Amino acid sequence: MSRRSRGLPRRAFVRSAVAIGGASAFAACLEREADDGPARASVDPDDRPERQHAWNSAVREDDHGNYLLPEHHVLCCLEYVGDGPTEGEREQLEAAFTSLERAYEWGSEGLAFTVGYSPTYFDRFDKDLSEAVDLPQPEALAPIEDPEPDAYDALVHLASDYGQAVVGAEEALAGELEELNGVGVEGTLEGVFDVAERRTGFVGDGLPAAEQANAADVPDSEPVPEDAPLFMGFKSGFRENQASEDRVTIRDGPFEDGTTTHLSKIDLNLHQWYEQDSREQRVAKMFCPAHADEGRLEGAGHNLGDGADVDDCGETAETDARERGVVGHTQKVARVRDGDEPLLLRRDCSSTDGDRAGLHFLSHQRRVADFVATREAMTGADLAGSTAVGSRTNNGILQYLTVRRRANYLVPPRRHRSLPTPNPS
Structure with missing residues (x-):
């Protein structure tokens, strides 16, 4: 059964439970998804890809070959509270992550997840990580922004089409479950990591429209289109506008087969977006003026196929x-x-954390410098100043975004995902 056929009321209910989290939310998801639960793992964890970010072969595709991200997302920001790190702690964490892999099929039908580590985590070691990988501390990337840098040690990103899988994985990692999807839980985060912050998000046609009444900064007219997978009303993640998993993979060194993650927490100003601008203006600002002039978009833009068709616009x-x-x-x-x-x-998701319409922008790239270069192009400083294009106004969608937090993480290959050192053997 596809996620779209499960019905929007059920999906919205499960989404609300995921946002709440905890034992009661897990029970609610189990009950609502009782007739159609996540798949048990069919592959031994030892046979999983070394690349934690190897999701594309395990998620659904639309009719145009675009990869569809899992519907429910939980981001667990972790603080290290252990004693080392020690080999005993590494074994404990590896048992915890392997328990998740034994409980669920990899991907949308079960659970996909990544484990990443921040510059703050690596600062406790004598050896400089920069000899192995580009992972700077997060910082403001444009004069128009003033984000707070995250100082967490690690990030666990959980994703599934089933709410019970992401909430259940959380509960198992926290030591609250002895069994998960019929599989015994053999390790937890207890005594090694504390969850310092929990963020949640969602992706899927219809979900932003269903959530708009629950979020500030969305007009009371509830303007988010029913076919939109994101709050700003347009489709994203076209295959031709995404790097391949090979392109973002670290190719050599101790973290070969890993990647880096950038995570931004962004507030959206949808009053301005929907009430100030016409649809043609929104299309021009999200894509390019030619798209608006030629009427290239139908609805949220699903008709664009596997690419946003902006090569000539660039x-x-x-x-x-x-x-x-x-x-x-x-x-x-x-x-x-x-x-x-x-x-x-990009593997980002919409959010109503804090009862605000927002976006958890999450991207993988080989080097954080690749994200910085892309963000500089998005800032468009070279295009502003002498025309109606300002540092924010008429400059893409900058006017409607406020970056609150930024973070960078190294996502090691699976063999080093449990408390890595800067120079693992």
Whole structure:
């Protein structure tokens, strides 16, 4: 049964339970998903890919070959409270993560997850991590933003089409369950990591529209389209606008087969987006002016197939800024590529954490520098100043985003995912 056929009321109920979390939420998800639960693992954990970020082969695709992210997301920001790290702690964590892999099939039908470690975590070691991988401390990346850098040690990103899988995984890691999906839990985070912050999100056609009444900064007219997978009303994650998993994978060194993660917590100003701008203006600012002029988008843009069709728009960014007084978000980002391929693999999700409409922007890239370069293109400083395009106004979607938090993580290969050192053997 596909997730779309499960019915929006059920999906919205489960989404609300995931947002709450805890034992009662887990029980509620089990009850609501009793007739259609997550799949038990069919592959031994030892046979899983070394790449933690190898999700594409295990998630659904739409009719155009675009990868569809799992519907429910939980981001557990962790603080190290252990004694070392020690080998005993590594064995404990590995048992915990392996328990999740034995309980659920890898991917949307079960559970996909990554475990990443921050510069703060690696600062406790004498050896400099920069000899192995590019992982700077997070910082503001434009004059118009003032985010607070996260100082957590680690991040566990859980994702599934089933609420019981992500909440159950949380509960198991916290030591609250002895059995998960019929499989015994053999390890937990207890005594090694504390969950310092919990963030939740969702992706899927219809869910943002169902959630808009529960979030501030969305007009009372409830303008989010029913076919939109994200709050801003348009489809994202087109296959041709995403880096491949190979492109974002670290190719050599001790963390070969790993990647890096950038995570931003972003508030959305949807009053301005929907009440100030017409649909044509929104299309121009999200994609490019040519898309608006030519009526290329139908609804949320599912008709664009496997690409947002902005390659030609990237070449006209300066002309559009100068002559049209507006430049599109996707148009700006399209200027940063490695040959024909983007640098980032985005796996972000909408959120109503804190009862605000928001976005947890999560991307994988080989080097954090790749994210920085892409963010600089998105800032569009080279396009602003002499026209109606300002540092925020008419400059893509910058006017509608407020970056609250930033973080960088190294996502090691599976063999080093449990308390790695800067120079693992």
